[in-house]
Amino acid sequence: MQYRHATATGHAALDAALVSAPGRPTLPVRLTVELFGRARERLGTRPVTVWDPCCGAGATLAVLGLRCPGVTALAGTDADPGPLDLARRNLGLLGPGGLDARADELDARAREHAKPSYAEAAAAVRALRPASRPAWSVSPADALDPAATAAALGEHTPDVVLADLPHGRQTGWAADGSGSDPGTGPEAAFLTGVAAVLAPDAVVVAVGPGRSVPLPDGVRPLERVRAGHRAAVLVRAGDLPRIMAA
Template identity: 40%
Template sequence: MAYRYATERRDQSDLASGNVLRSAPGHPGFPVRLADELFQRAAARLPDAPLSLWDPCCGSGHLAASVGLLHRDRLSRLLATDTDPAALSIAERNLALLTRSGLADRERGLRADAAELSKPALLERAGTAARLAERLDGLGGDLGHRVRAGDAFAPVVPEHPVDLVLTDVPYGGLTAFSGAAPAGDPVPALVRALAAVVPGHAVLAVTARTRKVPLPEGVRALERVRVGVRAAALVRAADAAA
């Protein structure tokens, strides 16, 4: 069966990390265009209905928040988990931008900082927050979400059934797994663990800074994508569950 998805070339600079979405040293953003493409590729393999999204290695929440703001009309809810308390603190603030009140607070804060620090660039960022609020309203308004601690290697079944797992995993020595990560190459074990706690129809879209995302033995990817220094693999949960 052929799967089709449609993309449009659009300016996504409003979602750049550090513009309105927050960043911090050690918690980098994710390429927004790639996040957009991976979501659309995965969503094309799922029912044409609102989808529940889970990022189990959410870090700062930049990937999850970007997808939420881009595709509010395709999403019913969003879950973001991580083992790092510092990352979760940033993720909570970024995922709050999936609400009108969160974006309004961000705009007010940027305008206040612009006045106090005499930095016109902050006024531009405040205008970006206002544009994102208009976009969110046009796509359906506030998106229900939750940010909590969670170990992707020993995950609990999410509170709501998940249709799509989309995550950028630590890989290649740039950062480290924590929690129940196994010795050796941890990514195949991560895929197995996540596939075991989501419905069989769910799609896992896993990306990392590597030439090829390794999968569990015997598991075939629905498709693979490579962009720049990142590679991604899309897998059906039923095919990857042990």
């Protein structure tokens, strides 16, 4: 993939600032910014709200707030409430004093462990300035349940959905969400469920391992991209099958 929206360098400070949940994959910073930029192209220059329905520790959303201007709100939901405290911690970096508090924590580790690398990371984090100061919320909700996600989103109306689909040691699809036909499998069910709470012009970006992300039968993507061992698809919410939230 040729990157158009994300530079190749300058990500080390973000890697130092963010906390992660062991065993749960996260999107690389550069790929996150690039995919958001490609979705944003489809929406014009208006400020946007971003929703991550598989937010985990919230790293994707925090990266967008730290690196991407014009983000007015961030919403994170996840079927597993386990990592959501980490998500709140990461998104807290966007508020006043958030980055300084994280830098102080890294400085304390440098003193405790006598490791200059922690002090270097603290200096890099302290130099960061958020590109946006969005409102944010984090709530447990299953993306396959439109009623639950609609309640969790509240007043948020997402313009962009950016989701790293479940995979890895600690994440996966529910057993009853799989199917032998890619067009009716868990990815298709996920996209259909997400679309139920979106405006038709919203852009959904789904990322998964392998060569491609399956779409529901008959749906044409806006764009498909590959980056290393990951694939991503961009699709307009209005082009996805619609089911109504209860």
